[in-house]
Structure formats: C-alpha cells, structure tokens
Amino acid sequence: MIHIVFQEADIEVLKKAQELDESLAGDVRIVRDDFAVGPIQNIYETEGYQARRDYWKTQIDYSPYNTEDLMHMVDDRLMVHNLKRSLDEDAKEEAWIWMGQNQHDVCGYYWLISQLKDYQGRISVLYLNNLPFINDKGQIFYPNSLHQILPKEFLKAKKLSRKVTLSEFEVDPDEWQKLMDENGAIRILEGGKKIVSKEADFYDKDILAGLTKEAQKGNRALQSILSKMKIKTGDVTLLNRMKVLAEEGLIELTGEPSKGWKEFDVKLKSATPTETEITTEANIQ
Incomplete structure (x- = not known):
C-alpha cells in the first residue's frame, strides 16, 4: 500500500499510526506544492509548469527560505511518475490519498487525481470532511488537517477509506480544469470538495487585522496574523502580500525579509492627515 499526503507534518503522525496498526503499513509519499495559490493554467504542460516554478521562485526569493533548496525539493511531477511506476510494476499495489478539510489538501487532490484515471479501482481516498475525533485532552473536535489527529485516532480514520x-x-478532473481555466491567484475551500477562485488580495484583510501601529518583528507579526485567520495560507504567501501592501502605502515594512523572519519589522501605516483635517486645523489657527 502507498499512502499519499499533502503536508509535511502529516508524514510523521501517519508513520506513528503505522507503528500502532500493521494494516496501515506502506510507503508514505507527499505532494509538496500548495496548489491553493499561484498560477495553475495549463499546469500539466511545459509552459504552465514553468510559469508556476517562476511564480514560486519570485515568492521564495523574497522570503528567508533558501530558494534553490526548496525548488529542488518540490518535484511533484517526479512523485507522480514514481507512483505510476509502482502501480504498473505491481498489479496488486494500491494507493490511499489522505485529505484534510482544507484548500491545500483538496487542491492537491484535484491536481493528483486528474493524472490517475488509468488506475481506477486501485485508488482510495480518506477525506476528513466534518468528522469528529478525540484530541489529546479527551475532547471532541473537528480537524481540518491530518496531522491534528492523534496517531491512535487513525484506527478510526482508516475506516473512512473508500x-x-x-x-x-x-x-x-473537470472541476480542476475549470479552476485551471479561471487561473485565480487564490483558491479556497467552501465546503465538501468545492474550491472557489479568489483575487490576489483575498488575505489582505487578515494581514491588516493582525498588525498594529507598533512595529513587530516579522516572525511575531506572522504568528499574530496566522493565529487569527479562519482560512489559513502559507507564510511565504502572506509575506509577499505584505510587500504589496507596503508598496501600496497601507503598511510599513522595513529591513530585509530575505535574511530572516526577525530581520524585518512591519506595522500599520501611520495615518496621514486628510485634506479636511488640514483645513480644519488651519481655520482653528
């Protein structure tokens, strides 16, 4: 059996679950790209694939992450190639796709499933869609990501496989084609497997709500923003939107983000006097 996940943190918790349940034994593979952001038009063609790599290079260059290392690490086309080879070499081999209720996983699922039609009957999906689990405090909760589940709870989760x-x-694949044609900058999950395209400024309101008039180090600012977001996205995406907001004069960003999360400060733009305020002040004088 081959397990496929979409987030790095999912790998560790799934491997711990495998130690508790031999029936879950199998190779764990990952789709690393976040298909919920960035260009996806003609993504299976050379031109579309290159456009997406160019997008990520620009995004990562502005961040503290090492562009070359990350670009080399994310090669999902190779993962799919190896997956197909494994399925071709062993007619009894099957793949389980583990999907949390979030746009990152669901977009990754759409991207992947559109390439696996030849293996119908050997591909299963486990979708944690509005399903209750028990957390480490013994309380019922509804996870939106696989890694939020305790390893022992995977014994329950595996029953969802179909x-x-x-x-x-x-x-x-038709739904994914529609999204590719729309080629929105942002994609969010509205419920079930319904993904909706949004404009590039979709997360701006969350950034502005998470900042204050007092300067904060980048790492602290991002923690504040992410903790308040109902629909979350990656830190690189948020950082690059901060850059745009700074260019638009809505926030102040000083320092060098590419050198580290603590190497830049960010705050809301100090309010400038309006024309009315200036006129009123002049009349008072």
Whole structure:
C-alpha cells in the first residue's frame, strides 16, 4: 500500500499510526506544492509548469527560505511518475490519498487525481470532511488537517477509506480544469470538495487585522496574523502580500525579509492627515 499526503507534518503522525496498526503499513509519499495559490493554467504542460516554478521562485526569493533548496525539493511531477511506476510494476499495489478539510489538501487532490484515471479501482481516498475525533485532552473536535489527529485516532480514520469512483474520475478532473481555466491567484475551500477562485488580495484583510501601529518583528507579526485567520495560507504567501501592501502605502515594512523572519519589522501605516483635517486645523489657527 502507498499512502499519499499533502503536508509535511502529516508524514510523521501517519508513520506513528503505522507503528500502532500493521494494516496501515506502506510507503508514505507527499505532494509538496500548495496548489491553493499561484498560477495553475495549463499546469500539466511545459509552459504552465514553468510559469508556476517562476511564480514560486519570485515568492521564495523574497522570503528567508533558501530558494534553490526548496525548488529542488518540490518535484511533484517526479512523485507522480514514481507512483505510476509502482502501480504498473505491481498489479496488486494500491494507493490511499489522505485529505484534510482544507484548500491545500483538496487542491492537491484535484491536481493528483486528474493524472490517475488509468488506475481506477486501485485508488482510495480518506477525506476528513466534518468528522469528529478525540484530541489529546479527551475532547471532541473537528480537524481540518491530518496531522491534528492523534496517531491512535487513525484506527478510526482508516475506516473512512473508500475507492475513488468512476464518476469522480470523470467529474473531479473537470472541476480542476475549470479552476485551471479561471487561473485565480487564490483558491479556497467552501465546503465538501468545492474550491472557489479568489483575487490576489483575498488575505489582505487578515494581514491588516493582525498588525498594529507598533512595529513587530516579522516572525511575531506572522504568528499574530496566522493565529487569527479562519482560512489559513502559507507564510511565504502572506509575506509577499505584505510587500504589496507596503508598496501600496497601507503598511510599513522595513529591513530585509530575505535574511530572516526577525530581520524585518512591519506595522500599520501611520495615518496621514486628510485634506479636511488640514483645513480644519488651519481655520482653528
């Protein structure tokens, strides 16, 4: 059995679950790209693939992360190639796709499933869609990501496994094609597997709500923003939107983000006097 996840943190918790349940034994592989942001038009073609790599290079260059290391690490096309090879070499091999209720996982699922139609009957999906689990305090909660579940709770989660239907192999690639044609800057999950395209400024309100008039180090500012966000995205995406907001004069960003999360400060732009305020002040004088 081959397990496929979409977030790095999912790997560790799934491997711990495998130690508790031999029936979950199998190779764990990951789709690393976040298909919920950035260009996806013609993504399976050379031109579209290159446009997406160019997008990420620009985004990562502005961040503290090492661009070369990350760009080398994210090679999901190779992962799919190796997955197909494993399925071709062993007719009994199957793949389980583990998907949390968030746009990152669901977009990754759409990107992946559109390439696996030839393996219908051997691909299963486990979607944590509005399902209750028990957390480490013994309380019921509804996880939106796989890694939020305790390893022992995977014994319950595995019961959700079901084959991807022939109908889904028809409908889901069509839905992904629609999203590729829209080529929105941002994609969010509205419920079920419904993904909706949004404009590039979708997260700006969250950034502005998380900042104050007092300067904060980048790491602290991002922690504040992410803690308040209902729909979350990656730190690189937020940082690059901060850059745009600074260019638009809505926030102040000083320092060099590419050198580290603590190497820049960010705050709300100090309010400038309006024309009315200036006129009123002049009349008073």
